[in-house]
Amino acid sequence: xxxxxxxxxxxxxxxxxxxxxxxxxxxxxxxxxxxxxxxxxxxxxxxxxxxxxxxxxxxxxxxxxxxxxxxxxxxxxxxxxxxxxxxxxxxxxxxxxxxxxxxxxxxxxxxxxxxxxxxxxxxxxxxxxxxxxxxxxxxxxxxxxxxxxxxxxxxxxxxxxxxxxxxxxxxxxxxxxxxxxxxxxxxxxxxxxxxxxxxxxxxxxxxxxxxxxxxxxxxxxxxxxxxxxxxxxxxxxxxxxxxxxxxxxxxxxxxxxxxxxxxxxxxxxxxxxxxxxxxxxxxxxxxxxxxxxxxxxxxxxxxxxxxxxxxxxxxxxxxxxxxxxxxxxxxxxxxxxxxxxxxxxxxxxxxxxxxxxxxxxxxxxxxxxxxxxxxxxxxxxxxxxxxxxxxxxxxxxxxxxxxxxxxxxxxxxxxxxxxxxxxxxxxxxxxxxxxxxxxxxxxxxxxxxxxxxxxxxxxxxxxx
Numbered sequence: 001x002x003x004x005x006x007x008x009x010x011x012x013x014x015x016x017x018x019x020x021x022x023x024x025x026x027x028x029x030x031x032x033x034x035x036x037x038x039x040x041x042x043x044x045x046x047x048x049x050x051x052x053x054x055x056x057x058x059x060x061x062x063x064x065x066x067x068x069x070x071x072x073x074x075x076x077x078x079x080x081x082x083x084x085x086x087x088x089x090x091x092x093x094x095x096x097x098x099x100x101x102x103x104x105x106x107x108x109x110x111x112x113x114x115x116x117x118x119x120x121x122x123x124x125x126x127x128x129x130x131x132x133x134x135x136x137x138x139x140x141x142x143x144x145x146x147x148x149x150x151x152x153x154x155x156x157x158x159x160x161x162x163x164x165x166x167x168x169x170x171x172x173x174x175x176x177x178x179x180x181x182x183x184x185x186x187x188x189x190x191x192x193x194x195x196x197x198x199x200x201x202x203x204x205x206x207x208x209x210x211x212x213x214x215x216x217x218x219x220x221x222x223x224x225x226x227x228x229x230x231x232x233x234x235x236x237x238x239x240x241x242x243x244x245x246x247x248x249x250x251x252x253x254x255x256x257x258x259x260x261x262x263x264x265x266x267x268x269x270x271x272x273x274x275x276x277x278x279x280x281x282x283x284x285x286x287x288x289x290x291x292x293x294x295x296x297x298x299x300x301x302x303x304x305x306x307x308x309x310x311x312x313x314x315x316x317x318x319x320x321x322x323x324x325x326x327x328x329x330x331x332x333x334x335x336x337x338x339x340x341x342x343x344x345x346x347x348x349x350x351x352x353x354x355x356x357x358x359x360x361x362x363x364x365x366x367x368x369x370x371x372x373x374x375x376x377x378x379x380x381x382x383x384x385x386x387x388x389x390x391x392x393x394x395x396x397x398x399x400x401x402x403x404x405x406x407x408x409x410x411x412x413x414x415x416x417x418x419x420x421x422x423x424x425x426x427x428x429x430x431x432x433x434x435x436x437x438x439x440x441x442x443x444x445x446x447x448x449x450x451x452x453x454x455x456x457x458x459x460x461x462x463x464x
Contacts, residue, residue: 086171339410424453
């Protein structure tokens with residue numbers, strides 16, 4: 001649900017802290033159910049075998065143990081720590097010698113996804129087997145007996161505990177710290193390198209799709225089960241893609257006091273942001289990103305049983321593949337070009353040495369070259385697929401809204417959108433003059449794009 005993906009809606013971001021926690025815990029319960037479903041899919045699809053009762057029992061046991069530990073933490077007074085999942089690097093997550101002694105995460109008070117090993121790596125724990133070092137440290141501060149009955153006598157002990165707060169495994173970020181763009185403070189992420197870990201999970205999702213295509217549905221199963229599995233994997237894929245967007249214009253935030261010349265805010269380095277854009281191009285925007293077979297798509301039948309988790313379709317019964325893919329692509333694209341991110345990118349240019357920040361022009365140019373590859377590259381134009389045409393229209397709509405002042409973006413963003421549209425029109429016109437064989441879909445799409453750009457650029461300004 002959108003509420004869970006975007007934390008708590010704006011209407012509930014006031015001072016009603018009890019309501020905020022209530023909403024978050026509801027989301028945690030809903031998302032935990034989703035995690036259980038993804039884990040069950042993983043057991044059957046990634047292992048290429050039907051899971052045996054013992055493996056299912058172990059998975060459920062790990063899941064329930066983690067969930068209960070989180071809620072017991074609340075009863076002991078612990079708040080959420082959404083920095084808890086960053087303690088280990090991706091290659092350490094499935095090493096049980098580490099996770100059974102140090103922990104899978106620094107805190108069970110994070111919202112944790114199921115930990116799925118990448119292809120070719122042995123699977124470790126799906127969920128934490130023990131509480132993390134942050135949990136033990138925080139409980140020691142609040143509950144460990146100390147010498148003396150009055151506060152002054154306890155002060156040296158408490159100060160000694162606090163002095164340890166700069167250690168990496170005690171990093172902390174709670175509910176009000178995740179509204180900003182901080183790739184280290186998020187829900188449903190994992191590891192100290194989300195860029196690599198999320199790529200692993202998207203690769204896992206692609207393997208799951210191939211497994212669905214080749215081996216499902218099982219004999220005697222309903223086609224509606226296949227549709228549920230397909231949708232769960234699609235959601236899992238794009239949730240990991242959305243985590244990557246936090247790197248663009250991202251910056252970490254430290255709560256501790258000044259020490260060792262470390263800043264309160266540290267922008268994500270330029271190379272990491274460029275790597276992120278390259279991954280989003282490959283996994284979200286590329287022409288070959290979503291190649292599902294007709295066989296698979298024609299088996300995605302809806303259930304005819306209406307219940308709380310499965311509304312019965314009352315319009316189209318066949319699977320709306322274009323709408324589903326565009327919905328997810330649009331979410332990622334609009335997130336990359338949202339107002340707050342563009343304002344932050346502009347500010348970060350002043351906060352970093354020259355040449356070390358991702359600029360708005362580079363972001364715009366990278367996205368345009370990725371989304372309009374068919375016309376900006378030197379290769380033969382040929383045919384633009386229906387999935388790509390939909391994505392290109394969405395990109396066009398975003399830029400047009402900026403130019404026509406229907407979107408709240410920095411003025412530099414507006415002028416750059418104007419520039420990008422002019423460049424795009426020139427490129428498309430040159431492509432249409434080539435003697436290439438193009439289908440009517442592509443020809444009409446490109447000619448209408450040019451027409452819309454021309455009308456928007458020539459639109460008269462009206463004062464209010």
